[in-house]
Amino acid sequence: MSRKIAFVASPVAEPQAALAELSALYGNVPLEQADVIVALGGDGFMLQTLHATQQIDLPVYGMNRGTVGFLMNAYARDGLEERLAQAEMALLNPLEMRAERVDGSFSQALAINEVSLLRQGAQAAKLRILVDGRERLSELVCDGAMVSTPAGSTAYNYSAHGPILPVGSDVMALTPVAAFRPRRWRGALLPKSSKVRFEVVEPDKRPVMADADSRSVRNVVAVDIASRGDIVHKLLFDPGHGLEERLIREQFA
Structure with a gap:
């Protein structure tokens, strides 16, 4: 029995053409x-x-009609039902970001790839880092910092020289962006259960923004980040091309 498929597509020409065809x-x-x-x-x-x-308990199978397509499968018009029947599933938990602004307001968002803090102006950011309520770094002078999931570890995290994490690992990567002090600090691997807090030092002089999967909050003074194990995203991949294999392959590219 064939599966009932709901197609969704990016609102640009090539994905829309594929939507009509499929x-x-x-x-x-x-x-x-x-x-x-x-x-x-x-x-x-x-x-x-x-x-x-x-909120919908359905698996998602991506077909690449974009650029990189790390989370997608190769596009093909024919054989989709067979590919769906044979697909491997990867389970992903997002991060939750809770950001406090200078004016005292709060904003929350979920991130499947990473939560990042970035300087907003010309001057470097100064961040205090706490893990599970314990100060781990009193002052990081940098362009920014991020906490990444395994699924997001090959994205912005990897560009900032962070580690690639196996998809099934119960760890998160905490990675600085262009760290100036401590100059040689390259970040840390943290248990998935960790609660990470960034506090912005001198937020008026050195404004900082926070970002969760491209959803941004400006002028933050503190950002709390934790994994949400109660939220599970289901991704489908062609056999032999699953997310775990892609993460391993990326390390030997």
Whole structure:
């Protein structure tokens, strides 16, 4: 018995063309009637899809109609039902960000890849880092810092020379961005259960913004980050091309 598919696509030409083509071949049911979601676009659109369908207990199978496509499978018009039947599943837990602004207001967001803090102006940021309520670094002078999940460890984290994490590992990567002091500090690996807090030193002189999967909060004074084990995203990958294999392969590229 074939699965009922809900197709979603990025609102640009190539994914929209694929949406029309695949919908004509396989049908396209509403999300509430679907067995599986097929997302057409790039990694950014996959993240949007996972966030948008968070309350729906459905697996998501991505087909790359974007640029990098690390979270996506190769696009092909034919054989989709067979690919879905044979697909491997990866389970991902997001991070939760709770950011306090200078004016005392708060903002919360979830991040599948990473939560990052970045300087807002010309001067370097100064951050105090606490893990599980214990000060670990009194002052990090930097362009920013981030906490990354295994799924996000090959994205911004890797560009900032952070480690690639196995997808099944119960760890998070805490990685600085262009650290000036301590000059040789390269970050830390933390248990997934850790609660990380960044406090902004001199926020008026050195303003800082926080970002959770491209959802930004400006003028923050403190940011708390923790893994949400009660939220599970289900991603589907073609056999032999799963997320675990991709993370390993990336390290030998």
